Amino acid sequence: MMITARALNRATLARQLLLGRESLDVVDAVRRVVALQAQQPASPYLALWNRLSDFDPAGLDAAQADFRTARTTLMRVTLHTVHAEDYPALRAAMEPVLRASRLGDSRFTASGLTADDARALLPDLLDFADRPRTNAEFGDWLENRLGGPLEPAAWRMLRQYAPLWHVPTARPWSFDSRPPYVAASPRPAPADPDAASEGLKTLIRRYLEGFGPASVADMARFALVGRARVRAAVQALGDALEQLEGPDATVLYDIPGAPRPAEETPAPPRLMAMWDSVLLAHDDRSRVVPPPYRKHVTRVNGDVLPTLLVDGHVAGVWRAVDGGIEAGAFHPLPDHVWNGLAAEAAALTAFLADRDPGVYRRYDHWWAKHLPAAETRLLPG
Structure with a gap:
């Protein structure tokens, strides 16, 4: 069976709840969309605002506070928010990647510790993290255990490898730049090739449910898993895939x-969140991001700007400013599209009002670096 590029776009948008806002419980929605890119704390909230009718951010506050969702390092070795029940399989799938990228990093190996040392340390570290612990508390524990301080960069690599969840702290978006951490529950089993293989099959099924149809290259890019591992998992899934x-x-x-x-x-x-997962989930990102616009949306340091989604494709960028939302279109848009964007901007401004009216303001410097907008409009809140 053949499928066109436009049909691929619509399939992914449907699975990502972007063809129309749906009435879902927040936790169920997180499971439906598989994983929300979360290194910017506001982004999971804005991602769900784009996808759910009558989205109440307090629902996500509560889900994060009682760990029905988990914010942790997973796919692409970056922060994601996932359904807590999905976490064990996703973590098992990512174990080889996390181990190689974090424990093999020179910032970790410079400490004198090896990957075997880290794995031996991990059970006691997780016992210590049976309740929320700050970086300072972990530092004291490690110094006592190792007989000397662990460099901050080495600790960062270790905690990104360890099965630790971020602990919510405060509004507006639950997390700050230095959250406490707690051991994942249930704790993943130690490194196990069979568990990693089974986990990858689960990850592939979940990925296709949320972002498919997709190629082996797409699956590998989504997770940052080697293509050989992905091909083996696809072959093992056999008739379970079409x-x-x-x-x-x-x-x-x-x-x-x-x-x-x-x-x-x-x-x-739609006015998409920074780093929205739909912009990053495929090797061929032309499914959603037209190739001429990719370098304008994904900046040289990896920042992925908040985008205008028009007819299912990126058509520009937006930022919160005094008085509403500034929208810059990369190509001319008809009046009816501007009217639709204006309605979204008014709703978004109202949504942000009691949380963070200047959301993403720290990234405004990109607007001074020649974003090629064909037209810029202030869409009043």
């Missing part, structure tokens, strides 16, 4: 029966 032919005869895989709306299905305008 094979399609995508643009340029690319081999794509999908979950049988997963949503694939008609390519003419309308896609409403």
Whole structure:
């Protein structure tokens, strides 16, 4: 079966709840969309605001406070918010990547510790983290255990490898730059190749449910897992996956029966969060990000700006300013699209009002570095 590029776009938008806001419990929504990119604390909130009707941020506050969702280092070795029940399989899938990238990093090895040392240390470290602990508390514990202080950079690598969850602290977006940490519950089993293989099969199924159809390259990029591992997992899944032919005869895989709306299905305008997962989930990002715009949206240091989504594709960027939302379109947009964006901007301004009206303000410096907007409008709040 063949599928067009536009139909791929609509399939992913449907699975990401971006063809129309849906009425879902916050925790159920996190599971539906698989994983919310979360290194900027506001982004999971804005991601859900784009996807849910009548989204109440207090629902996500509560889910994070009682750990029905978990914020932790996972796919692409970066922070994600995931359903707590999905965490064990996702962590098992990512174990080899996290171990190699964090315990093999020169910032960790310069401490004199080895990967074997870290694994031997981990059970007692997690026992200590049976309740929320600050960086200072971990530092004291490690100094006592190791007989000397562990450099901050080495501790950062170790805690990103360890199965630790971030602990919410305060509004506006639950987390600050120095959160406490607590051991994941249940704790993942020690490094186990069989667990990693089974976890990767689960990750692939979950990924396809949320972002498919997709190629082996897409799956590998989403997780930052080697393509050979992904191919082996796809082969092991066998008839549990359906094979399609995508643009340029690319081999794509999908979950049988997963949503694939008609390519003419309308896609409403949206003001997407920074680092929204839908912008980062594929090796071929032209599914959502037109190639000429990719370098404007993803900056040289990896910052992924808040974007305008028009007809299912990135069409510009936005930022919160005094008086509303400044929207810069990369190409001319018709009046009816601007009207739709204006309605979204008014709703977003109201949403931000009692939380953080200047959300993402620290990233405004990118707007001084020649973002090529064909037209810029202030959309009043």
